[in-house]
Amino acid sequence: MNRPRVGITLGDPRGIGPEVTAKALVSAEAVEAVLVGPRGLGEIEDRLSHLTWEAVGDWEPGAGRKLAGELSGRAIERAVALAGTGDVDGIVTAPISKTALHAAGYAYPGHTEFLQSLTGADEVTMMMAAERTPLGGPLRLALLTAHLPLRDVPSTLDVDLFIRRSTIAIEALRGWWGIARPRVAFAGLNPHAGEGGLFGTEEIDVFGPAIEHLGADPDLDIVGIFPGDTVFLKAVSGEADLIVTPYHDVGLAVLKTIAMNEGVNVTAGLPFPRTSPDHGTAMDIAGRGRADPGAMRAAIDLCTRFCAARVATP
Structure with a gap:
């Protein structure tokens, strides 16, 4: 070949x-x-x-x-x-x-x-991947927003954008990584993933409807929404194939800390x-x-x- x-x-x-x-x-x-x-x-x-x-x-x-x-x-x-x-x-x-x-x-x-x-x-999604990490399994990320000031993230991140960019990343897992039934976990935007609305309502107003829509795909496993300070353990422990993150640094800080010399930027879409x-x-x-x-x-x-x-x- x-x-x-x-x-x-x-x-x-x-x-x-x-x-x-x-x-x-x-x-x-x-x-x-x-x-x-x-x-x-x-x-x-x-x-x-x-x-x-x-x-x-x-x-x-x-x-x-x-x-x-x-x-x-x-x-x-x-x-x-x-x-x-x-x-x-x-x-x-x-x-x-x-x-x-x-x-x-x-x-x-x-x-x-x-x-x-x-x-x-029409639409692209910035992804990051380290196929080898010192903590165990691979770490793959999808960024719902990328080169955007942090103050603009909450107003930009609506249900439609969430669904579109998540879908592009999921299809990349299937088509490029060969993962037929991806397992996906979502990093919350707010501390403690909003704590039921106490620290912000985006997880209820945006994440909830978007993930419900994505969950209609019978060949997709939704692992859940988790706080940004623990969600990445789902990947390195082998429980999730992809972590979807709401903004740039919440994902990249983790990947660059544990796998700086293995990290790869992937443009899906x-x-x-x-x-x-x-x-x-x-x-x-x-x-x-x-x-x-x-x-x-x-x-x-x-x-x-x-x-x-x-x-x-x-």
Whole structure:
């Protein structure tokens, strides 16, 4: 069987994206990689020269954030185009700088929204996954809201949004992870999951009707709604395949604490698999050879697994 062909954007050229990509690909034998990024990366480029390249311009060492943002944006656009024509089966994106992207005129909060715009996807859900954790089972998260100020979460999180984004994540579990009957637990928004309305009513007014709707699916197991300070134990103990979280940090703080070098960002709802290491550009250590490639390796492995599942599905 042919190996999945995955496009890998190299991210901000000032950061650790090129380095962790080079390190991760040393042991990634199950994938055919197509690198999408600028020329002019010096020693890192030499280490990757045996692979297929889709060049998007030239990096000038010491150049500022605008050029870095332009090259990062072009790489994302080119990778999506390759996926759209079937030249790659999925994409892995190395970290970008959001300020650099904005300086170059790309007015998106991050990769997720940029990819949604480029593909025309009606709805996407940001997911996070660590298939290995030191506490036991895998930890998979779906974020009902992502790059949104915390003060805006309660007014944004309505029943319809809850159902749509949860459904996208559940279908990703089935189609990409191969979990036919997912078990899903929900993290409450308020302390103690609202304590019956004492500390907030969102769990009653929004979570309740949405989960009742989702529960009509006969091939879905609803584990329940739990406080945000205990719900993640349901995953690492093997009782839940997915934790649905109401906002960004309630889920990511846990995942990054217990599995920083294994965490993978997954965009569900796109017409192709997309993963990314769950860390930033780490410009403070770029160029020193110290960057840990664990999360990038995990992102490549997971995207490869998803692409293989797509090919195998009639």
